[in-house]
Structures are given as C-alpha cells and as structure tokens.
Amino acid sequence: xxxxxxxxxxxxxxxxxxxxxxxxxxxxxxxxxxxxxxxxxxxxxxxxxxxxxxxxxxxxxxxxxxxxxxxxxxxxxxxxxxxxxxxxxxxxxxxxxxxxxxxxxxxxxxxxxxxxxxxxxxxxxxxxxxxxxxxxxxxxxxxxxxxxxxxxxxxxxxxxxxxxxxxxxxxxxxxxxxxxxxxxxxxxxxxxxxxxxxxxxxxxxxxxxxxxxxxxxxxxxxxxxxxxxxxxxxxxxxxxxxxxxxxxxxxxxxxxxxxxxxxxxxxxxxxxxxxxxxxxxxxxxxxxxxxxxxxxxxxxxxxxxxxxxxxxxxxxxxxxxxxxxxxxxxxxxxxxxxxxxxxxxxxxxxxxxxxxxxxxxxxxxxxxxxxxxxxxxxxxxxxxxxxxxxxxxxxxxxxxxxxxxxxxxxxxxxxxxxxxxxxxxxxxxxxxxxxxxxxxxxxxxxxxxxxxxxxxxxxxxxxxxxxx
Amino acid sequence: xxxxxxxxxxxxxxxxxxxxxxxxxxxxxxxxxxxxxxxxxxxxxxxxxxxxxxxxxxxxxxxxxxxxxxxxxxxxxxxxxxxxxxxxxxxxxxxxxxxxxxxxxxxxxxxxxxxxxxxxxxxxxxxxxxxxxxxxxxxxxxxxxxxxxxxxxxxxxxxxxxxxxxxxxxxxxxxxxxxxxxxxxxxxxxxxxxxxxxxxxxxxxxxxxxxxxxxxxxxxxxxxxxxxxxxxxxxxxxxxxxxxxxxxxxxxxxxxxxxxxxxxxxxxxxxxxxxxxxxxxxxxxxxxxxxxxxxxxxxxxxxxxxxxxxxxxxxxxxxxxxxxxxxxxxxxxxxxxxxxxxxxxxxxxxxxxxxxxxxxxxxxxxxxxxxxxxxxxxxxxxxxxxxxxxxxxxxxxxxxxxxxxxxxxxxxxxxxxxxxxxxxxxxxxxxxxxxxxxxxxxxxxxxxxxxxxxxxxxxxxxxxxxxx
Numbered sequence: 001x002x003x004x005x006x007x008x009x010x011x012x013x014x015x016x017x018x019x020x021x022x023x024x025x026x027x028x029x030x031x032x033x034x035x036x037x038x039x040x041x042x043x044x045x046x047x048x049x050x051x052x053x054x055x056x057x058x059x060x061x062x063x064x065x066x067x068x069x070x071x072x073x074x075x076x077x078x079x080x081x082x083x084x085x086x087x088x089x090x091x092x093x094x095x096x097x098x099x100x101x102x103x104x105x106x107x108x109x110x111x112x113x114x115x116x117x118x119x120x121x122x123x124x125x126x127x128x129x130x131x132x133x134x135x136x137x138x139x140x141x142x143x144x145x146x147x148x149x150x151x152x153x154x155x156x157x158x159x160x161x162x163x164x165x166x167x168x169x170x171x172x173x174x175x176x177x178x179x180x181x182x183x184x185x186x187x188x189x190x191x192x193x194x195x196x197x198x199x200x201x202x203x204x205x206x207x208x209x210x211x212x213x214x215x216x217x218x219x220x221x222x223x224x225x226x227x228x229x230x231x232x233x234x235x236x237x238x239x240x241x242x243x244x245x246x247x248x249x250x251x252x253x254x255x256x257x258x259x260x261x262x263x264x265x266x267x268x269x270x271x272x273x274x275x276x277x278x279x280x281x282x283x284x285x286x287x288x289x290x291x292x293x294x295x296x297x298x299x300x301x302x303x304x305x306x307x308x309x310x311x312x313x314x315x316x317x318x319x320x321x322x323x324x325x326x327x328x329x330x331x332x333x334x335x336x337x338x339x340x341x342x343x344x345x346x347x348x349x350x351x352x353x354x355x356x357x358x359x360x361x362x363x364x365x366x367x368x369x370x371x372x373x374x375x376x377x378x379x380x381x382x383x384x385x386x387x388x389x390x391x392x393x394x395x396x397x398x399x400x401x402x403x404x405x406x407x408x409x410x411x412x413x414x415x416x417x418x419x420x421x422x423x424x425x426x427x428x429x430x431x432x433x434x435x436x437x438x439x440x441x442x443x444x445x446x447x448x449x450x451x452x453x454x455x456x457x458x459x460x461x462x463x464x465x466x467x468x
Numbered sequence: 469x470x471x472x473x474x475x476x477x478x479x480x481x482x483x484x485x486x487x488x489x490x491x492x493x494x495x496x497x498x499x500x501x502x503x504x505x506x507x508x509x510x511x512x513x514x515x516x517x518x519x520x521x522x523x524x525x526x527x528x529x530x531x532x533x534x535x536x537x538x539x540x541x542x543x544x545x546x547x548x549x550x551x552x553x554x555x556x557x558x559x560x561x562x563x564x565x566x567x568x569x570x571x572x573x574x575x576x577x578x579x580x581x582x583x584x585x586x587x588x589x590x591x592x593x594x595x596x597x598x599x600x601x602x603x604x605x606x607x608x609x610x611x612x613x614x615x616x617x618x619x620x621x622x623x624x625x626x627x628x629x630x631x632x633x634x635x636x637x638x639x640x641x642x643x644x645x646x647x648x649x650x651x652x653x654x655x656x657x658x659x660x661x662x663x664x665x666x667x668x669x670x671x672x673x674x675x676x677x678x679x680x681x682x683x684x685x686x687x688x689x690x691x692x693x694x695x696x697x698x699x700x701x702x703x704x705x706x707x708x709x710x711x712x713x714x715x716x717x718x719x720x721x722x723x724x725x726x727x728x729x730x731x732x733x734x735x736x737x738x739x740x741x742x743x744x745x746x747x748x749x750x751x752x753x754x755x756x757x758x759x760x761x762x763x764x765x766x767x768x769x770x771x772x773x774x775x776x777x778x779x780x781x782x783x784x785x786x787x788x789x790x791x792x793x794x795x796x797x798x799x800x801x802x803x804x805x806x807x808x809x810x811x812x813x814x815x816x817x818x819x820x821x822x823x824x825x826x827x828x829x830x831x832x833x834x835x836x837x838x839x840x841x842x843x844x845x846x847x848x849x850x851x852x853x854x855x856x857x858x859x860x861x862x863x864x865x866x867x868x869x870x871x872x873x874x875x876x877x878x879x880x881x882x883x884x885x886x887x888x889x890x891x892x893x894x895x896x897x898x899x900x901x902x903x904x905x906x907x908x909x910x911x912x913x914x915x916x917x918x919x920x921x922x923x924x925x926x927x928x929x930x931x932x933x934x935x936x
Contacts, residue, residue: 112753118890192883417660
C-alpha cells in the first residue's frame with residue numbers, strides 16, 4: 001500500500017475526555033462547553049471543522065442523555081460520547097488510571113503502602129479492560145464508517161484499546177500516544193506480570209506508539225524487550241504550544257486586566273512563578289522549600305521578591321490529592337508566617353483554574369519554576385518563554401520530558417534537591433541582562449520550533465503503513 | 469605481586485557495629501555482650517581467635533570510655549572501638565545511613581515528600597563523610613601495624629571509606645561488601661549527582677566490591693557506567709547460614725522449651741510464619757493482607773491455620789519506623805477482630821527479639837513467608853529450610869536477593885501483589901506431601917551449599933592483587 005501522508009487521512013481521535021461537555025442552558029437546551037486540560041486545548045482546535053471523529057466519555061448527565069442519540073456534530077467534528085456505567089467508569093478512572101497507572105508511570109508510589117493488588121483492585125482492572133474495549137469498539141465502528149481513517153488513541157486511560165482494535169480491524173491504521181512518562185522495566189515491575197504484559201501487548205498491537213521524548217520511548221522499548229513482547233513502531237513527537245493562539249489570548253482584554261492586577265499585587269517586586277495543577281508529581285512542596293531556603297540564605301532578597309503560585313485543584317476525589325493540597329497550603333502558611341513582614345508575603349498562592357490569568361502571570365515572571373518529580377513533557381515550560389516579556393529565566397527539573405529540548409538554556413535541577421533548586425532560583429535572579437536575554441531568546445526559539453499541528457502530523461504519519 | 473590466597477592474609481574488618489558492646493557488670497568492671505544483627509552473627513564467630521582486627525563504632529557509654537584506651541583484646545580478636553562525636557554519629561547514622569541511603573537502596577521513598585536534600589541534609593552528609601574518614605584512618609593504621617593485611621569494609625554505612633583508604637594507602641588490599649540491594653542508575657538518580665558520584669568513586673577506589681547477587685552487582689556496574697566512574701573489580705558472594713551452629717542452637721534446652729510453647733499455642737494448627745525486623749522493606753502489612761484475603765476466599769481454612777509473626781522493633785528513633793510499627797499492630801487487630809472466633813486468633817504477633825525462639829518457630833512452620841519489597845539477600849529464607857522439621861514450603865518475594873538461589877523451589881511472588889501472595893500461601897498449604905518433601909529437600913540443599921566461611925573467603929580472595 002502506498003503511503004498517504006499527503007492525503008490527510010480522516011481521523012478518529014479516541015481520548016478519555018471529549019472536546020466539549022454539555023450543560024443545559026437557561027432555555028433548557030443542551031449547550032457545549034469546551035473542556036480544559038492540555039490534551040483538549042492542544043488537539044481540539046486542530047480538528048474543528050475537519051470532519052474528524054472524536055470519541056470520548058460522557059462526563060455530565062446531559063452528556064449521557066445525548067450519548068443515547070448517537071454521534072453529533074460539534075464545531076465541524078463528529079463527536080461521539082460514550083455513556084459508561086458510572087461504577088465501571090469510577091473504577092477504571094479513579095482506581096486504575098489515576099491511582100495506579102499515573103503513580104506507576106511517574107514513579108510516585110509510597111511503596112511501603114502502595115500499590116496493593118488485591119481482589120478489589122482486580123475488579124477495577126476488569127472495569128478498565130471493559131471501558132477500553134468499549135472505546136475500541138466505537139473507534140472501529142467510526143473508522144469503518146469512513147474508509148481510509150486513521151485512529152489516534154490518546155494516553156494511559158486507554159492503554160488496553162490496542163488489542164481489541166487489532167482483533168476487530170487487523171489492518172486499520174491505529175496510533176497510540178502516551179502523554180506521561182514511560183517507566184523503566186524495573187519500575188514497571190511493580191505491576192503484576194500479567195498486567196504489565198497485557199499493557200505492553202496492547203500497545204504492541206498498534207501500528208505505532210508515540211512519546212514526548214526519547215527517554216520514554218527507549219524505556220518503553222526496554223520494557224517490551226524485558227517482558228518479551230513484540231514492540232510496535234515507535235516515534236518521538238514532543239508537543240508544543242500554539243504560539244499564535246497564546247499571543248491572541250495574551251492580547252485579550254481579560255488577560256491585560258489580569259496583567260495589571262498581578263503587577264499591582266507583586267508591587268514591582270521580582271517574581272518567581274509556577275503554574276501547575278496541585279498534583280504530587282509537580283513537586284510543589286519542594287519548590288516552596290527551595291524558595292524558603294533561598295530567602296534564609298539571602299537576606300538581601302527579603303521583601304524584594306515574591307513567589308507567585310498559580311495552582312489549581314485536581315482529582316479531588318482521591319484522598320491523596322486532598323491531603324497533598326492541604327500540605328501545600330500549610331507549607332505556604334508556615335513560610336509566610338515565619339519570613340513575611342511589613343505586608344510582604346513571600347509566597348502568594350492562588351488556587352483557581354483561569355487560563356488567561358495564568359498566561360498573564362507567564363508574561364510577568366522573572367524566574368519560572370518547573371520542577372516536577374517526573375513529567376511526560378510539561379507544556380508550561382514552553383508556554384512561558386513564548387509569552388514572557390521580561391527575559392525571564394527557567395529553572396527546570398531534569399525529570400521533565402521537556403528538559404531534552406530546553407535543558408541547555410535552563411537551570412537544570414534534580415527535583416529532590418531543594419538546595420540545588422534554591423541555588424538555581426538565586427542564580428536565575430542574579431543573571432546579568434545580556435545572559436538573561438540570550439537564554440530567553442533561545443528558550444523561545446526552541447518553544448516555537450514546533451506547533452501542535454506538527455505533533456498531530458507526526459501521529460497521523462506514523463499510522464500509515466510503511467511509514468515508521 | 470604473587471597472589472597470597474592460601475596464606476590467609478591478616479584481616480582488618482571495618483563495620484559500623486562492633487562484635488561486642490560493653491556494659492558495666494555488678495562488680496563495676498566492663499564486660500562485653502556479643503551484638504545481635506546479621507552481620508555480627510555471621511562474621512564474628514569466624515574471626516574469634518584469629519587475631520583479626522575489628523573496627524566498629526563505640527555504642528555505649530562504657531564503649532566510649534574503653535575506646536580512649538585503644539584497641540583491646542576480645543575473644544582472640546583486636547577490637548578497636550571508635551568514639552564518634554554523638555552528634556556526628558546521629559547525623560551520619562540516622563539521617564544519612566538509615567533515612568537516606570537505606571531508602572534509596574531499597575527504592576522505598578515516598579517521593580512526593582522524601583527525600584528532601586536541603587542545607588540540614590548537607591550537614592548530615594558532611595558528618596557521614598567525616599565518620600567514614602575516621603573509620604578509614606583507623607583501618608589504615610591497623611593494617612599498617614600488621615603488614616600483609618587485607619581490609620574488609622562492610623555495608624552502606626561506610627560507602628565513603630574507599631577514597632580515604634586509597635589516599636592514605638594506595639596499595640593496601642581493601643574490599644567493600646554491600647549487604648543491601650544496589651539500585652539501577654534511574655533509582656540512584658534520586659540522589660544529588662555529586663553525592664552519587666562521591667559514593668561510586670569511593671566504591672571504585674576499593675580493590676573490589678562484593679554483592680549478594682548478580683542483580684545488585686550488575687546494577688552497580690551500570691551505575692558506574694552511567695556516572696562515568698571507573699568501576700573496581702566486582703564479585704558476587706551470597707551469604708549463607710552456619711548450618712552446624714543453627715542445629716546446635718536448635719538442640720538447646722531453651723530452643724526446645726520454645727518449641728513446646730509454640731506448638732501448644734498453635735494448637736496443632738497448620739502454621740504460616742514470618743520472622744523479620746519491623747521494617748517497611750520487609751512488607752509485613754501486605755503479608756497480613758494476603759493472609760486475610762486467603763481466609764476470606766477459603767472458608768475451609770478458618771480456625772485451621774495461624775499466621776505466627778515473630779517480629780522485632782528496629783530503628784525506633786526514626787518516626788517512620790514507629791508509624792510503621794503502629795500500622796502493623798492495627799492491621800493485626802483489625803484482621804483478628806473481623807475474622808477470629810472461638811479463641812482462634814488468625815494472626816499471632818510476637819514483638820520481641822529472641823533468636824532461639826525464632827529458630828524454634830522456624831522448625832515448626834508449614835509455610836514460611838518472606839515477601840520483602842526489596843532485600844539484599846534475606847538470610848531467614850535460608851535458615852528456615854535448614855531447621856524446619858515439617859517439610860515446610862517457602863513463599864518468596866522475587867525482589868529478595870536470595871530468590872536467585874531459592875526461586876526455583878519456592879512460590880515466587882510480586883511483593884505488591886496481595887492476591888498472588890494469598891494464592892501462593894494457599895497453594896503452599898495445599899501442596900501434596902511428595903512435592904512438599906521434594907521442595908523442602910531442594911531448598912535445604914541450596915541453603916547448605918555455602919557457609920559463612922565461603923562468603924568470607926570470597927571477600928578475602930577478591931582483595932588480593934590479580935585475583936578478580
């Protein structure tokens with residue numbers, strides 16, 4: 001079969017979250033609300049008006065009602081909402097995707113206590129398998145309705161779709177893209193062998209599997225080797241922000257308003273910034289501890305610098321996430337109580353999900369702290385340099401996938417090393433203007449090198465027969 | 469230089485713990501008490517009467533007084549106690565050895581919160597370095613006092629002695645033996661780079677480095693490669709129990725008394741046993757959860773089997789260990805309250821360090837559970853088959869170093885997989901008499917294959933120039 005890269009094969013995107021969820025408006029009619037989250041923000045705008053199909057889980061009650069009516073038109077896409085049994089969905093989403101796979105993929109288990117694979121976990125695994133089969137079935141139906149389709153499956157919620165896709169449609173081009181890290185064989189071995197093999201075999205059933213960086217790709221290949229699973233084609237395709245769209249939002253009145261408010265709040269002080277979900281992998285606590293250590297070792301910075309933390313709650317149905325949020329808040333209170341003075345609050349914690357405000361903050365930082373314990377890519381590290389107006393510098397964890405692209409112009413740190421992170425923030429603040437400008441320019445250039453469309457095209461292309 | 473293997477070079481053993489600590493007797497004179505712990509029990513009997521030197525930290529107030537008087541004779545050894553400044557010792561032993569290195573070597577950090585490398589951690593690292601230099605200096609002095617000596621340094625408390633030994637005595641044969649697991653490069657990367665490199669360079673300065681199993685040796689070699697450190701010679705030398713000594717203790721009146729008491733307590737019921745320090749790496753909680761799952765799925769076992777847990781407190785100066793002990797006790801209470809009946813307690817938890825009693829228990833089990841999250845070797849898994857009188861079976865974690873030797877005749881389990889562990893205990897209980905006998909014989913044969921002297925000779929030999 002000839003490669004059909006240039007023909008733009010029709011796409012069937014399969015992702016846990018749909019590009020929009022529906023609520024009932026004042027007139028009682030269902031109206032769509034575009035979803036948040038990195039995947040939807042990156043991918044949905046590229047598919048608007050293309051006739052692509054997007055298969056996602058029904059999230060709201062209204063979604064469920066609409067799901068019964070079949071695929072519907074949404075912004076020039078075919079949107080297919082799957083109404084999953086709520087108990088099945090909760091087991092698959094909370095217990096497997098978020099409490100097991102997320103932690104395994106990010107190396108975050110407190111192994112003394114977690115994971116514990118017992119009978120109730122096995123019931124949840126069955127639910128995850130059933131949910132994946134449901135998505136695969138819908139994907140095959142959609143692909144068969146539009147001959148020549150390529151299926152693009154997104155992320156760890158849908159690791160097990162590959163086997164079922166392949167069983168139903170042996171020759172269907174189907175790609176999986178993992179947005180998280182992929183662990184080493186030693187790390188994957190925390191899972192029961194049959195579970196690890198089931199995941200790897202399913203990924204191996206895709207035409208190809210993509211990752212944000214070479215490190216995760218080669219870990220995946222090593223896992224296939226260790227578990228004796230035939231690997232699929234693999235590719236590396238880092239996501240990047242849409243620079244034009246960011247500039248567009250930045251120019252908006254709402255964003256300009258937030259810029260003014262934030263500028264007043266920081267009172268002209270130099271600003272260290274983080275923008276993150278409140279999520280253990282993001283390493284928010286050690287970021288604050290590093291700032292505390294910096295302030296204690298550098299009295300000259302007292303009153304002169306603020307740490308602005310734009311954070312927003314996440315996965316609050318999981319007790320571990322609620323506990324983490326409380327720890328973050330207590331840490332901020334302690335640092336502010338012990339080091340603040342004369343109306344100067346060293347750390348300003350903002351807990352609300354507001355993209356224009358986050359973008360306004362990104363335009364204002366002197367130092368951006370992106371210090372995850374582990375991260376598939378981290379898009380904020382690329383968004384910052386694109387919109388920042390102060391030649392801000394970047395303190396970046398070497399455990400973020402994006403460090404492969406931005407590492408040489410950032411201050412790279414070991415995320416567990418609070419002293420190193422403190423010193424990096426200090427060095428970043430001290431940098432002379434020439435070097436700041438040089439680094440900021442280099443970071444922006446790398447961040448602009450690719451677009452979301454490049455990332456999508458890499459997936460599309462990798463699904464074509466004979467095109468690895 | 470010719471190899472001098474056959475000549476039995478004089479030994480200088482360097483270990484955190486001395487073979488004996490001193491207390492003042494009723495007459496006011498200091499009297500030695502042989503230490504517990506696996507290392508002392510294995511090594512000290514081999515050195516009694518040999519004239520070897522043993523350098524260890526002064527543990528008691530009386531030790532400190534004696535330390536000032538210089539090396540002393542103890543059971544035909546030269547015992548040199550080092551009086552380390554108590555603050556330095558606490559920082560090196562608690563903060564570095566036990567709260568950092570132990571957790572890094574066993575992959576046990578709850579990475580959301582630990583480790584945190586900050587300024588106070590760096591002070592502790594300086595203390596660890598100073599303590600190591602002190603041991604190295606004493607070792608060189610002792611070796612120079614007896615020409616032809618070989619220095620044998622034991623375990624992770626003394627990782628940094630190598631550099632200092634080599635600086636003071638470039639040609640002195642010096643061997644390091646690691647009793648714990650050694651991590652992969654990905655796992656070692658949790659440490660600050662300079663710390664990881666300092667450890668690897670120091671180990672690289674030894675004539676050779678030994679490990680209990682090939683897995684830890686090859687991890688160490690991979691770490692040297694990743695961190696670009698010249699590796700030393702390496703060797704694999706699994707420790708084994710002294711079978712004769714075990715039989716001697718087993719025949720003692722005290723041990724026979726415990727056997728009778730334990731037999732009465734279990735009331736003729738089939739017995740599942742564990743013998744462990746109360747230590748997160750030992751995975752005591754999941755062992756009980758597995759037993760609970762087994763009882764819930766197999767009503768025929770209710771009242772018919774007991775889980776005897778001979779556990780003893782450890783490192784109670786670390787809050788994490790106190791918390792873990794409390795969790796273990798709560799778990800036992802919960803399981804017994806919910807499943808026990810008619811005077812039958814499913815789990816009998818014994819918290820006391822009593823070797824003859826533990827050995828009595830090992831003679832009586834039907835199933836021995838050794839399910840660590842990770843373990844350098846695990847000597848109990850070899851002691852059990854040597855003294856057991858019931859053709860008992862072994863449920864063994866694949867993460868224990870000893871699984872390389874005993875795996876083919878044990879029920880191997882993933883330590884995180886409670887269901888698999890439950891099924892393995894069930895299968896072990898169900899095994900027919902012929903297969904039980906075959907396995908028990910095979911396990912005992914492997915456990916008897918080596919002696920502590922073999923292990924010591926491997927170390928001694930590997931220190932000789934030209935003998936890898």
